[in-house]
Amino acid sequence: MKPLRLTLTEPTEAQLHATVAQYLDWALMPPAMYTTFPAGWGVLTKSTAGRLKGAGLKQGMPDMLVFFNGFTLGIELKSHSGKLTPVQSAMHEKLRAAGVRVVTCNSLMEVIDALGIFSIPLRRTKGASDERHNPERERA
Secondary structure (H helix, E strand, O other), rough: OOOOOOOOOOOOHHHHHHHHHHHHHHHHHOOOOOEEOOOOOOOOOOOHHHHHOOOOOOOOOOOOEEEEEEEEEEEEEEEOOOOOOOOHHHHHHHHHOOOOOOEEEEOOOHHHHHHHHOOOOOOOOOOHHHHOOOEEEEEO
């Protein structure tokens, strides 16, 4: 009998994006808000790409932009095996020069950590570590 082999599957970038969007819809506290920037999703027709470029769409923008008190945080989402393209790296440097903070995250937890680092107000939740180390819970 062959031993059972389990393989861990990573979420796709699109799945990560949807998860982060659902979290931000729930967790961001007003007046903080966000928008997604799906410019790199899929192949656009030549006509659509031309119209978007003509309207000012810039290549390499972060996937999500979070706004709070005049502060902007760009969040680039990548799967664990994903890498920034040269166009994305160049755009992120331009944004940083303009005063925008930009982070690249590979998981929802990394997004949550980045929001905390930049003091973006989030709905308060009881952390998993609080539950894990609760002696009352361990006795139950």
